[in-house]
Amino acid sequence: xxxxxxxxxxxxxxxxxxxxxxxxxxxxxxxxxxxxxxxxIGMALATMLVLIISNSCVSLIRGIVSDAIRLPAFVMxxxxxxxxxxxxxxxxxxxxxxxxxIFLPLITTNCVILGRADAYASKNSLLPAMYDGFxxxxxxxxxxxxxxxxxxxxxxxxxxxxxxxxxxxxxxxWKVVVFSDYKQFLLAILPPGAFIFTGLIIAVKNLIDSQIKxxxxxxxxxxxxxxxxxxxxxxxx
Amino acid sequence: MALFKVTSxxxxxxxxxxxxxxxxxxxxxxxxxxxxxxxxxxxxVNIVFASGVALAAEALALTLRKRPLGFYLGDYSALxxxxxxxxxxxxxxxxxxxxxxxxxxxxxxxHLYGGMGYNPFNPAMVGxxxxxxxxxxxxxxxxAPRQAFSGxxxxxxxxxxxLFAGREAIAAFAVDGITMATPLxxxxxxxxLLIEDLWQQxxxxxxxxxxxxxxxxxGFLAGGLFLLSQRIFxxxxxxxxxxxxxxxxxxxxxxxxxxxxxxxxxxxxSGATMFGAFFIVTDPVTSAVSVMGKIIYGALIGVLLxxxxxxxxxxxxIAFAVLLMNFAAPLVDYYTQPRTYGHEPAxxxxxx
Numbered sequence: 001x002x003x004x005x006x007x008x009x010x011x012x013x014x015x016x017x018x019x020x021x022x023x024x025x026x027x028x029x030x031x032x033x034x035x036x037x038x039x040x041i042g043m044a045l046a047t048m049l050v051l052i053i054s055n056s057c058v059s060l061i062r063g064i065v066s067d068a069i070r071l072p073a074f075v076m077x078x079x080x081x082x083x084x085x086x087x088x089x090x091x092x093x094x095x096x097x098x099x100x101x102i103f104l105p106l107i108t109t110n111c112v113i114l115g116r117a118d119a120y121a122s123k124n125s126l127l128p129a130m131y132d133g134f135x136x137x138x139x140x141x142x143x144x145x146x147x148x149x150x151x152x153x154x155x156x157x158x159x160x161x162x163x164x165x166x167x168x169x170x171x172x173x174w175k176v177v178v179f180s181d182y183k184q185f186l187l188a189i190l191p192p193g194a195f196i197f198t199g200l201i202i203a204v205k206n207l208i209d210s211q212i213k214x215x216x217x218x219x220x221x222x223x224x225x226x227x228x229x230x231x232x233x234x235x236x237x
Numbered sequence: 238m239a240l241f242k243v244t245s246x247x248x249x250x251x252x253x254x255x256x257x258x259x260x261x262x263x264x265x266x267x268x269x270x271x272x273x274x275x276x277x278x279x280x281x282v283n284i285v286f287a288s289g290v291a292l293a294a295e296a297l298a299l300t301l302r303k304r305p306l307g308f309y310l311g312d313y314s315a316l317x318x319x320x321x322x323x324x325x326x327x328x329x330x331x332x333x334x335x336x337x338x339x340x341x342x343x344x345x346x347x348h349l350y351g352g353m354g355y356n357p358f359n360p361a362m363v364g365x366x367x368x369x370x371x372x373x374x375x376x377x378x379x380x381a382p383r384q385a386f387s388g389x390x391x392x393x394x395x396x397x398x399x400l401f402a403g404r405e406a407i408a409a410f411a412v413d414g415i416t417m418a419t420p421l422x423x424x425x426x427x428x429x430l431l432i433e434d435l436w437q438q439x440x441x442x443x444x445x446x447x448x449x450x451x452x453x454x455x456g457f458l459a460g461g462l463f464l465l466s467q468r469i470f471x472x473x474x475x476x477x478x479x480x481x482x483x484x485x486x487x488x489x490x491x492x493x494x495x496x497x498x499x500x501x502x503x504x505x506x507s508g509a510t511m512f513g514a515f516f517i518v519t520d521p522v523t524s525a526v527s528v529m530g531k532i533i534y535g536a537l538i539g540v541l542l543x544x545x546x547x548x549x550x551x552x553x554x555i556a557f558a559v560l561l562m563n564f565a566a567p568l569v570d571y572y573t574q575p576r577t578y579g580h581e582p583a584x585x586x587x588x589x
Contacts, residue, residue, distance in 0.1 A: 185337075187371040196345065 004128040013135030019112040020143035021202045026110040030144060031194035033103050035155065040148025041141075042096045044102065045166075046085050048137025050107055051116060053081040055133030074117045075108070082108045084106040096165040112140060140155050143201065152199050155189035157182025252340060252469075254353075258313030260467055261516065264460035267322055268512060269458035272324065275382040275449030278280035279328030284320055286400060287339050291319030294343035297340070298445060302348065305557030314353050318342055319359035321516055323555070325509060326368070327393070328380045329399045338364040346412035357562045359523045362556040364492035369556070378404075381417035382449030385440035421508045422552040424499050432493035432500075454511040461515025470519040473528055474535035478514050479505065481539030489547070523563045528550030530566075530573040538562050 019025045024067040029047065034040045065073045086104045089097040096102065107113070108117045116136050153159055157179035164172035187193050273280040295315035299306050317337050326338065350356045383390055391399065395407045404416075416466045418426075420441045427435050436442045443451045465472055486501040493500075495521030504510060509517075518524060520537055525534040538558045545554030562569075576582045 081569050183333075183375075184373060186373075187367050190370065191371075199349075 004124070006128075006131060009132055009209065010135050011172060013132065013139040014142070015139075015205075018137055018205075019138040020140050021113070021198070021205055025115055026112040026140065027198075028106060029110065029197065030140075030147065033100055034144055034148040034151055034194055035152040035154040035189045036162065037145060037148040037160055038096070038165055039099055042089070042093070042100055043139075043168060044141030044144040046082075046089065046100075046104060046126070047107055047110060047112070047144075047209050048134065048141055049085055050078065050081045050110075051113055051137040051140075052130055052135040053084075053133075054078045054113055054117055055121040055129045057081070058157040059124060059126045062122045070122060071114070071118070074114060074122075078113050078117065079108045093166055099165075106136065112136065115143035116221075135236055146201065147194065147197055150200075151188045151193050153178060153185075155185050156191065157184075245269075252576060254314065257469055258317050260464060260469055261317050262313065262320060262488060264464045265324065265457070265516065267459045268453050268456035269324060271452040272328070275384075275452060276328045276380045277383070277390045277392070278393045279330070279380060279399065280324070282396040282400050283323040283330055283335060283394075283547035284324055287319040287326075287335050288316055290339040291315040291343055294340050295348075295572070298344055298348035298352070300351070304352070310355060312353065315343055315347075318347065318360045318364075322364045324512060325361065325365050327376065327378060329396060329404055330375065331403050332400050334375050334447070335400075337371075338368045341367045354522055355406035356522060358560055359520050362432060362517060362559050362563075365556045366560060369551070377422075378416045379419050382441070382447075385417065403422050417441055419508065419552060420450060421499075421546060421570075422504075424503075425552050428495055430495055432495075432497055435495075436488040445502045446504075447508070450508065451506040453536055454506045457511040457515055461511065461519075463518075464515065467502075470521070471528070471531065474518050474524055475514040477532040477535035478539040478542075479510070480519050481536040482510065482543055483539075485540055485543045489543075498543070503547070504543065508546070508553040509555040510542070513538075513559065517555060517559050523559075525566045525569040527570060527573045527575050530577070531570045533573065534562055534566060535567050537565070562572060 004062075011118075017023060020027075020030055026047070029043050035041045045178060054074070054077050058074055060137045061073070062075075082105060085107070086097070089100075089104065116132060120132045124132070152161065157177065159176045162172075163174040167174075188197070208231060269280060269284065292310065292315055295310060296306060299309050317343075322338055322342055323335065327337065342360040346358055346360040346363035347353070347356050350358075352532050391407055398406050417443070420439075423439050423441060424432075424435070430438065443449065446454065447450050461475060462469060465475075482504055483501045486498060486504045489498050491497050491499050498504075499507070514535075518538055525531050541558035541561055542554050543550060545557055549557075551557065
């Protein structure tokens, strides 16, 4: 196995191959539960933990499991990890567990997780696999939280409502009312809002990418005017 | 003698986009006047404010997209969207409601999809649905028609102050409670009275349809017939929509029991039927194009309209019916492709 570049992995997970806005995987939780920041954080943390656990386990058993049955085996591992996380959330953050509802067990079917298990963890050793799980989870989480923030802000005019569901009593006062006397803009909280805002985030990413590309093109050395081309066809024998 | 080399087409029609849009605007006048007479100045104030917002939003989008400003602003399409949306909204809406609706229609439903001629959904109806889903309270408080209201109707100055300060600002809303459910809504909620009794008890019913609404509908019918005579659109889509609505409401009309969905005449002259038939369904961009396609498209809108009105969650359903059929328009077109002269019928993917 070739040298693992953690920098490359990070860039991939967070930007170039971001699971949420480039691969467009795991859209179900992305669209369904990002109505508020706290829901998004809950979902993001759960997904990230499952990713790390499943990637590590898959990496550990990669030499034992035969190719033919690898997918069922991976799914079993993921399902086990999801069940653990679900039970943990039920124990410690019961209200959030209730809000996220069916979408917690549905993490099992999140294609990001199976995708990373099959595409990366099953071919790499433990540490890089773990790191890949973490960074992919982080890339997913960042988008989830940005989306949750946008939808909560536009939808209700406030941010960070109900943070005590996850961060203890002290966090109850974190709520920031940005627009007072705001009528709820229900569309942003309903599923169509998730589609529209995801589209906008993707658009912003594409815009940044195209500007980076333009800048790189501008930096390239241009041939001096009047210089002649060199013919490069034909073989030298 | 100077001979210019000019490529075809050599003969151009007298109609360009701007002219079509102007005629459409012109044709809304009778309906708008009828609405304005029955429901007060709020209707016109809505339209004027929506037009301003639409032009500003269009200019903003064009600037961001680096498109020629004068060319696109001059084709009146943004104005038409604004007028159609403003007519569909309740009179005396607050400014932010209109701004959000028009802004959404122009920026997202029109320009994010590629601008004039590229939008798969009717922008005005997208704006309307966004508002209806997001602000159900504001979008369902309709002003009462003049004849059903004992207090003094708000004047023009009152209507303008309502636009910026909200409905509580004037006495007609704060004291007299000028708002009233629409006839369609009352008929939908009714489950104990015969239609005849309901007609007598509730002040919102008129001669044939809703009080005030029937005249607005006749006004839009007149405007639509004018557009038809100017050959802005063909008769297929609107007439098949009205025909299918008549047919299905006649089919389910039981003579006026409490469970009745209302007579065909009531459906034709209530809510936004005529407005939808001649100004929304005929949108050249979002509807089906072939002759057969237009007939199917219109007929299905009529059916959906009745289904949602009578058994759905909303009292009126032009917007939902039209958007659903906008979705289906490409499919309808695919299956109704006319045969080109001298060619075999178009191949369908199902054929072997």
